[in-house]
Amino acid sequence: MNTLATHAPVLLIAVPLLGAFATPLVGKLGRGARDLFVGLIVALTAALAGLLAADFFAGSGVPSIYVLGGQGLSIPLPSGMTVPIRILFEVDGMSAFMTLITALVTLAGAYFSFSYWRERSGGSMYFSLLLLLTAGIFGMELTGDMFNFFVFLEITSIAACGLIGFRVWLKKSQEAGFKVMTLYTLSGLFVLLAVALLYGQHGALNMAFIASQIGTLGVTVVDKIALGLLLTGLAMKAGAVPMHMWAPDAYGEAPAPTSAILVANSQASLYAVFRVLFTLFGIGASIATNGWILIVLAVLTIFVGVTMALVQNDLKRLIAYGAVSQIGYMLLGVGVGLVRRASLVVGGAALADKATALDYGFVAMQGGIFHMLNDAACIGLLFLTSGAVIRASGTRDLNKMGGLAHRMKWTTVFFIIGAFALAGIPPFNGFASKFLIYEASFKLSPFLSVIAILSSIMLLAVFVKAFQGAFLGPKVGLAVDAEEAPLGMLVPMAVLALVVIAFGLFPGFFVDTIVTPAAKALWYGRDAYIGAVLGGG
Amino acid sequence: MGGCGMNQDGMSVIVRTVTRFVYGLILVFGFYVIMHGHLTPGGGFQGGAVVASAFALLLVALGTAGVKGHLNKHLLQSLEEVGALAFLGLAFAGIGTAFFYNLLANTGGGFFGVGVPAGPNAGVLNAGGLVPLMNWAVGLKVMTGIACIVIVMLVGARKEGTE
Amino acid sequence: MNVGNFPFVIAALLVVFGLYALLFKRNLIKMVIGVSLVETGVNLFLVMLGYRSDGAAPIYTYANAGERMVLPTPQALTLTSIVIGLATTALLLSFAVFVHGHYGTLDVRKIKELRG
Amino acid sequence: MRKALLLVCFLFVTAFLLLAATSTRPFGTPNEAAMDDYFIANAQGEIAVNNVVTAVVFDYRGFDTLGEATVLFTAVISVLALFRKRREDEQWGGAA
Numbered sequence: 001m002n003t004l005a006t007h008a009p010v011l012l013i014a015v016p017l018l019g020a021f022a023t024p025l026v027g028k029l030g031r032g033a034r035d036l037f038v039g040l041i042v043a044l045t046a047a048l049a050g051l052l053a054a055d056f057f058a059g060s061g062v063p064s065i066y067v068l069g070g071q072g073l074s075i076p077l078p079s080g081m082t083v084p085i086r087i088l089f090e091v092d093g094m095s096a097f098m099t100l101i102t103a104l105v106t107l108a109g110a111y112f113s114f115s116y117w118r119e120r121s122g123g124s125m126y127f128s129l130l131l132l133l134t135a136g137i138f139g140m141e142l143t144g145d146m147f148n149f150f151v152f153l154e155i156t157s158i159a160a161c162g163l164i165g166f167r168v169w170l171k172k173s174q175e176a177g178f179k180v181m182t183l184y185t186l187s188g189l190f191v192l193l194a195v196a197l198l199y200g201q202h203g204a205l206n207m208a209f210i211a212s213q214i215g216t217l218g219v220t221v222v223d224k225i226a227l228g229l230l231l232t233g234l235a236m237k238a239g240a241v242p243m244h245m246w247a248p249d250a251y252g253e254a255p256a257p258t259s260a261i262l263v264a265n266s267q268a269s270l271y272a273v274f275r276v277l278f279t280l281f282g283i284g285a286s287i288a289t290n291g292w293i294l295i296v297l298a299v300l301t302i303f304v305g306v307t308m309a310l311v312q313n314d315l316k317r318l319i320a321y322g323a324v325s326q327i328g329y330m331l332l333g334v335g336v337g338l339v340r341r342a343s344l345v346v347g348g349a350a351l352a353d354k355a356t357a358l359d360y361g362f363v364a365m366q367g368g369i370f371h372m373l374n375d376a377a378c379i380g381l382l383f384l385t386s387g388a389v390i391r392a393s394g395t396r397d398l399n400k401m402g403g404l405a406h407r408m409k410w411t412t413v414f415f416i417i418g419a420f421a422l423a424g425i426p427p428f429n430g431f432a433s434k435f436l437i438y439e440a441s442f443k444l445s446p447f448l449s450v451i452a453i454l455s456s457i458m459l460l461a462v463f464v465k466a467f468q469g470a471f472l473g474p475k476v477g478l479a480v481d482a483e484e485a486p487l488g489m490l491v492p493m494a495v496l497a498l499v500v501i502a503f504g505l506f507p508g509f510f511v512d513t514i515v516t517p518a519a520k521a522l523w524y525g526r527d528a529y530i531g532a533v534l535g536g537g
Numbered sequence: 538m539g540g541c542g543m544n545q546d547g548m549s550v551i552v553r554t555v556t557r558f559v560y561g562l563i564l565v566f567g568f569y570v571i572m573h574g575h576l577t578p579g580g581g582f583q584g585g586a587v588v589a590s591a592f593a594l595l596l597v598a599l600g601t602a603g604v605k606g607h608l609n610k611h612l613l614q615s616l617e618e619v620g621a622l623a624f625l626g627l628a629f630a631g632i633g634t635a636f637f638y639n640l641l642a643n644t645g646g647g648f649f650g651v652g653v654p655a656g657p658n659a660g661v662l663n664a665g666g667l668v669p670l671m672n673w674a675v676g677l678k679v680m681t682g683i684a685c686i687v688i689v690m691l692v693g694a695r696k697e698g699t700e
Numbered sequence: 701m702n703v704g705n706f707p708f709v710i711a712a713l714l715v716v717f718g719l720y721a722l723l724f725k726r727n728l729i730k731m732v733i734g735v736s737l738v739e740t741g742v743n744l745f746l747v748m749l750g751y752r753s754d755g756a757a758p759i760y761t762y763a764n765a766g767e768r769m770v771l772p773t774p775q776a777l778t779l780t781s782i783v784i785g786l787a788t789t790a791l792l793l794s795f796a797v798f799v800h801g802h803y804g805t806l807d808v809r810k811i812k813e814l815r816g
Numbered sequence: 817m818r819k820a821l822l823l824v825c826f827l828f829v830t831a832f833l834l835l836a837a838t839s840t841r842p843f844g845t846p847n848e849a850a851m852d853d854y855f856i857a858n859a860q861g862e863i864a865v866n867n868v869v870t871a872v873v874f875d876y877r878g879f880d881t882l883g884e885a886t887v888l889f890t891a892v893i894s895v896l897a898l899f900r901k902r903r904e905d906e907q908w909g910g911a912a
Binding site: 751773780 | 842866867883888
Binding site for chain 1: 715722728731735738739742745746749773774777780781784787788791792795796798799801802803811813814
């Protein structure tokens with residue numbers, strides 16, 4: 001038995017935490033030592049995430065358990081008990097998939113930061129917060145315990161707000177910091193209230209146990225209220241539209257590399273929404289309603305995100321609204337899947353057949369989940385290029401930029417790749433996943449896919465405008481002697497660009513190896529998720 | 538800002554004298570709460586908060602100039618990181634079995650390994666395995682962390698809050 | 701003594717008061733107080749869920765033999781969430797300090813550079 | 817308009833919370849206490865600790881406590897970072 005792979009779930013959190021606690025101490029030795037240390041920690045974390053994912057996707061697909069502090073690693077129940085008493089991690093296809101996304105974005109963001117933050121103050125604290133944010137996101141994705149999830153949610157909230165307000169000399173960053181912290185806290189408290197209600201109802205905090213209780217006892221009023229609070233809180237944290245007001249501020253005001261990681265943070269909340277809807281409440285008559293709620297949120301998010309992006313003149317804020325609209329595509333894919341799943345027979349075997357026959361609901365889920373990975377890569381790439389552009393031109397206002405393409409050739413190329421991928425233009429990865437979403441949502445309702453396609457076209461117009469404003473035309477202001485971004489920035493951008501192209505050229509391979517297991521874990525993995533903890537099936 | 542009683546020189550002589558007297562008592566009580574966390578109500582967090590409140594009292598009563606040299610921000614921050622690392626290290630100690638495995642409890646005497654009789658009893662101080670050690674680590678972390686926040690905000694708010 | 705659901709209603713009202721302050725007050729500090737009130741309400745709700753009628757504190761040092769004890773888990777959870785509340789309040793107040801430094805006011809109606 | 821919308825939201829949430837409070841089980845009568853009874857019964861035997869809450873905080877749910885310590889650490893680092901000593905070009909209204 002490979003011990004490192006066995007301990008990978010907890011090391012994935014413990015290693016960045018170790019890095020975060022030690023970074024300020026190592027930082028006293030000087031910048032070189034600190035950068036080396038953080039670089040090692042980030043590389044080790046990414047390697048662990050890769051190991052975890054490789055181990056899982058090569059295995060049989062049964063969720064694996066890690067019991068914290070138990071006598072044995074995979075014995076969740078003490079003898080004679082039917083309730084798991086310790087905190088445990090549960091890794092299924094979806095969790096393993098999400099850790100891959102986080103690892104990719106963190107790797108690019110952290111290595112970009114080494115150059116980006118070179119001549120700024122407070123570097124040790126910056127990297128410490130960055131590692132804490134990463135650890136929190138990994139925790140949200142791996143934990144199988146409701147309260148533990150809330151704790152990690154709060155870690156990401158506080159670390160994210162510390163990073164958003166990090167450049168205290170910017171007026172807007174402080175306003176954004178206060179606003180985002182208030183809304184994050186509120187969303188965290190909604191989640192905590194829901195956890196309290198579920199604990200009061202079922203006397204336990206383990207997700208699998210609560211799911212099985214809801215399955216056997218039926219959905220009570222208290223459970224429904226808890227579901228409502230969880231959905232509100234998590235959709236708020238993910239930036240879905242009626243509760244999206246913080247998202248453009250957060251993405252726009254945070255330092256560029258952290259904006260990319262904040263998108264991974266939003267996706268972790270989105271993962272939690274899916275986990276709640278499919279695993280915790282994946283049974284009973286109300287799941288079709290839940291699916292339609294997701295679809296309404298999705299359509300609003302796509303539409304409002306793109307429309308608001310059209311009117312922006314601030315480069316970061318424009319990309320931020322683009323990021324908001326992409327959350328809508330993921331919600332749309334999974335929402336269509338949820339509605340379709342409700343209309344099929346409720347039972348593991350029938351659902352498994354539909355997955356192998358590629359029912360349109362399952363295809364929609366594949367599209368939505370694949371789009372999370374694609375969005376992380378291309379939005380991350382866009383935020384990194386925006387960082388390079390703003391650093392070179394000294395402004396974020398598109399009206400005051402221009403002519404950067406003359407001197408910053410590589411950055412221009414990367415921006416084009418990211419923008420095309422986000423708008424869903426064929427050779428890039430955004431097309432691969434959006435096509436699955438269009439195709440599947442058309443079968444549920446043509447209206448949905450029309451909205452999705454039109455919004456993508458509008459998004460292309462937005463990025464053409466931004467491209468024209470920043471890169472084309474005569475050289476304005478600082479652009480006259482703007483220099484190409486240093487190698488330390490170009491390499492992380494190139495890595496993300498390669499990922500974007502690879503996923504666009506070989507979508508079939510990636511869908512088969514990593515996306516399908518993740519979609520299956522949600523589609524019919526509920527019984528396996530519960531069975532891994534409580535035994536039986 | 539001057540009107541709220543907190544300034545460079547601190548508060549009146551009465552307050553300062555009482556503070557000097559009470560300060561030690563609060564510290565002793567805080568350390569007692571941390572040390573007996575596994576026997577009586579309390580623990581690392583509560584005790585740490587009590588000790589931090591003693592620091593805050595000192596800061597308010599004697600003023601920021603009065604405690605210069607006693608409470609060093611950088612030292613406090615380093616100690617907090619040491620506390621956090623110690624806690625993480627204790628959690629790592631049991632990784633041979635599982636993360637957070639309590640490998641010292643009930644080893645039969647020695648270092649925090651004494652067992653306790655079942656049912657109500659007066660309590661054994663040398664028991665609990667890693668629990669008392671974790672209490673100390675967390676206590677160190679909380680007392681220095683909160684003190685750090687209080688000092689930084691008290692000094693910084695005056696400087697940064699008004700342009 | 702049977703009090704039904706009355707204590708839970710009190711906790712819910714505390715949350716409601718906090719939300720009121722958060723939504724309708726115009727001063728940043730009062731909004732922070734609102735957030736704190738919501739936190740207190742949720743913590744109160746959480747710790748009340750652990751009460752068992754006629755139960756004693758779950759500490760054997762002080763317990764009498766054979767006594768019924770209240771549930772320990774909610775107390776542990778509340779401890780965690782109180783510390784989290786402390787952390788968020790500290791950060792919110794720090795942001796309020798800097799907002800005041802930049803804008804010269806704590807009135808939310810005058811702090812609106814981030815619209816649209 | 818904005819205020820009316822807020823008021824509607826507020827009233828909705830109020831009703832929701834009161835419904836939650838009234839539909840929870842009565843005060844003092846836990847539905848299900850198997851997990852907590854296990855803690856009460858086994859804290860002394862397994863962890864050798866008299867204070868059951870401490871046993872839960874530092875052993876059974878120790879990972880939550882690590883998270884909680886991390887939250888406090890994050891807050892301290894964030895506050896220290898906000899009030900840090902800045903460079904010359906990082907004063908009010910400095911470069912983006």
